[in-house]
Amino acid sequence: MGDGPVANANLDVFNKNDELVLTYSSDDQASYTFTIKEKGKNYPVRFLAYNGRDMVTGTIPDFVMTAALLRPAKKSRGNINPHSTIMIGIADRLGGINDVNYYKGRDIAMAALNFGMDRALIDDPVAADVTDLNAPMLVKASESLGEMVRRTRDALIGTGVTTGDAVMAALSADLVDGVLDGRGANGVDTRIAAVATLTSAQVLVEGLVNDLKVNGVSATQRMDDAIQTIMPRAPASVNTESVLISAGMLKQAKLTLQAAWALTRDPAIDELYNAVTRIPAGSKPASIRGTLPDADASLATAVETAAYGSSEDLELVNSTMRLAAAPEPPADPEIGFADSQHQLAEGGQTLILVERANGDGPAWVDYEFVAGTATPGVDYASTPGRVDFADGQTAKYITVTAFQDSVSEGAETFEVHLVGTSDGSFLNANTVASVTIADDEAVAPTLGNATLRWTPPTEREDGSVLDNLAGYKVHYGTSQSNLSTVVVLDNPGLSSYVVDNLDQGTWYFAVTAFDADGRESSFSNVGSKMIL
Structure with a gap:
């Protein structure tokens, strides 16, 4: 939980009717475990996290964080962080939390506010299992987004923007169209958009060399200490220095630096931009440390200019973001x-x-x-x-x-x-x-397998009685977005199935139920197993 992460945070759970279902709190390791007893028709459920202690800043979080669970399951993983908050904020403004809006919000947040997320390791910041492999990335990217929000709020206090919640609300409204450009749904703010773009440039440049400043002081050691707190069995090598620079982070850095240059025409920013364009994705922070030109003062000037500048100044920043995100002409439909x-x-x-x-x-x-x-x-x-x-x-x-x-x-x-x-x-x-x-009759080498278990459903997704369950379909594959292999199980009494002959690698699984009329449910939560 959290961008810090956040220990001992309050957690409220609401059903789709905005009725309070449960209150809870995270523990000293920023984790939580509880049971939600709610009918399927009352999903999705929403989580609100607030108060507690941010392990990096040492204070309460700067904004309320949210996440959502789309449907009931026997066991679910749910992370609550700044990225999930933007995701759900976008989904709300697209018409409400459902499968389409949830995943659209996820894809927008992961692209427009990447801050170092590699989707090969964290495809969904809400549903991802936190492991030694991805915990440093999740902490670093979350803290980076949180710091961008803090810097944006602080730069705009003199204009009446006094809370991180106000910044998060404006960002969510702005990003419904996928671009942080001062345009979007109700609640968009052109000044917040421009300043957020420029503070993003600051945060991203610091993050590239693993020297993110929080409240003006390097937060590297505090983030590493937080990682050890939430992953106590992890070796010391599981730290922010191990996080490779993602392609999404480089794209975001280059775009925000372009916007800063468009506003200031400062040669120091141009020199920095050119240096960033030469960084290959997958680089280690240590490999580029000391190679980036110093443009800290120039970027600080850009932030101040946008905070108090004219509408023309703001449009220089926002139009740069807008034009860069314009779709290329459609390719031939091969x-x-x-x-x-x-x-x-x-x-x-x-x-x-x-x-x-x-x-x-x-x-x-x-x-x-x-x-x-x-x-x-x-x-x-x-x-x-x-x-x-x-x-x-x-x-x-x-x-x-x-x-x-x-x-x-x-x-x-x-x-x-x-x-x-x-x-x-x-x-x-x-x-x-x-x-x-x-050939299932041939003697084949022993490969991996995965056992799937589920509770046979008794009601439909709309809450009505399911009285003609006919069976299940097991969908699986090596990509979470392409579960292309399907096993049809024409037995409604089953509650488990073993998938055999799995090669080495990570496999993803989901189960659907179908009735005698051929109607099929939505996917269950997607599970995964690594075959070694």
């Missing part, structure tokens, strides 16, 4: 497979993702099956077909089915080919997907 290698078990199905570069207008692509060592119609369903994209759609799936047999014959292969589109020029180079059928 169509191809997202991945070239797939596998499935005998008697199983897998989904092969077909993508196109943009969603302008309807389009279609034909596909056919090409035999390898597997026999069409015997080992797999081989009927050709067509994938139709509606206007706006950029991704569709081809369902591939392997037949069960009792013959030990080893792994067999076949291919799926994209052979024609509504415009032949739309095909890209990724037109062949290879599929391997694993």
Whole structure:
């Protein structure tokens, strides 16, 4: 919990009707564990965290932090931090917390206010499991965003902005369109937007060399001490110095420095910007320490100018952000497979993702099956077909089915080919997907497995009685955003399933339920397991 993290914070839990469900507090390690007893129809639930002690600043947090849980589960992870607060603030202003607005808010916050988050390690700042691998990144990025809010508030106290909550509200309203530019939903503030962009530049430059200043003093050691407090078994090497510079952080730094230069035309800022452009993503802070030109005074002048400057000054900053975020002209809508290698078990199905570069207008692509060592119609369903994209759609799936047999014959292969589109020029180079059928009669090497357990549902998502449950579908894959392998379980009495034959790496899993009428639930919370 928190940007510090925050120990002994008060925590209030509200259901979708804004009724108080539970009050709790975080412990000395900024963590909390409790049970929510609330019907599914009353989800999502919202968390509000306040008071307590920030382990980095040594004071109470500068703003109320929020997070949300979309649906009930037997066990859920929920982190509450500045990024989650922006996420939920955006979702609220997009019409309320639901799946679409939640994930849109997440993607906007992680891009526009990255501050060092690497989505390969932290895809969702609310749902991510905090481990030795990502705890330093989460603490450092959270503290950086929190410090940007503090500096923005402090720079604008003379203009009437006196709280961190006011800054967070304005940022959330501004970012509904994905850009911090003084435009957005009700509550947007052009001056807060401009100053936040410039204080972001300050914070990001300090963060690049792992020397973030909090209240004017280096906070590196305090953040490292906080990491050891929340991860007491972690070795001393788990610290902020171990956090690699993410591509998102570099993009944000370059963009905010461009805005600072647009306002001041200061050559020191231009020199710093050029130095940042030469930093490769994945660099260690130590590798660039001492190489960045000093532009601290120039950036401080930019912040002061925006805090008390004219509307024209503010527009110089905000328009730079706006123009940089303008979408590039749409590419030709090329169509191809997202991945070239797939596998499935005998008697199983897998989904092969077909993508196109943009969603302008309807389009279609034909596909056919090409035999390898597997026999069409015997080992797999081989009927050709067509994938139709509606206007706006950029991704569709081809369902591939392997037949069960009792013959030990080893792994067999076949291919799926994209052979024609509504415009032949739309095909890209990724037109062949290879599929391997694993023989479940053959003696195979022992691979990893994951056991999934769930409680059979008794009511629908709207709270009505579920009286015709027909079974479950297990969705899994090596990407949280592409659970393309699906196992259909036509047994409503099941409450667990073992997924076998998992190669080394991290696998992600979700379960859906379906009824006798074919209606399918939303995904459960996505779980993961690392196969070593």
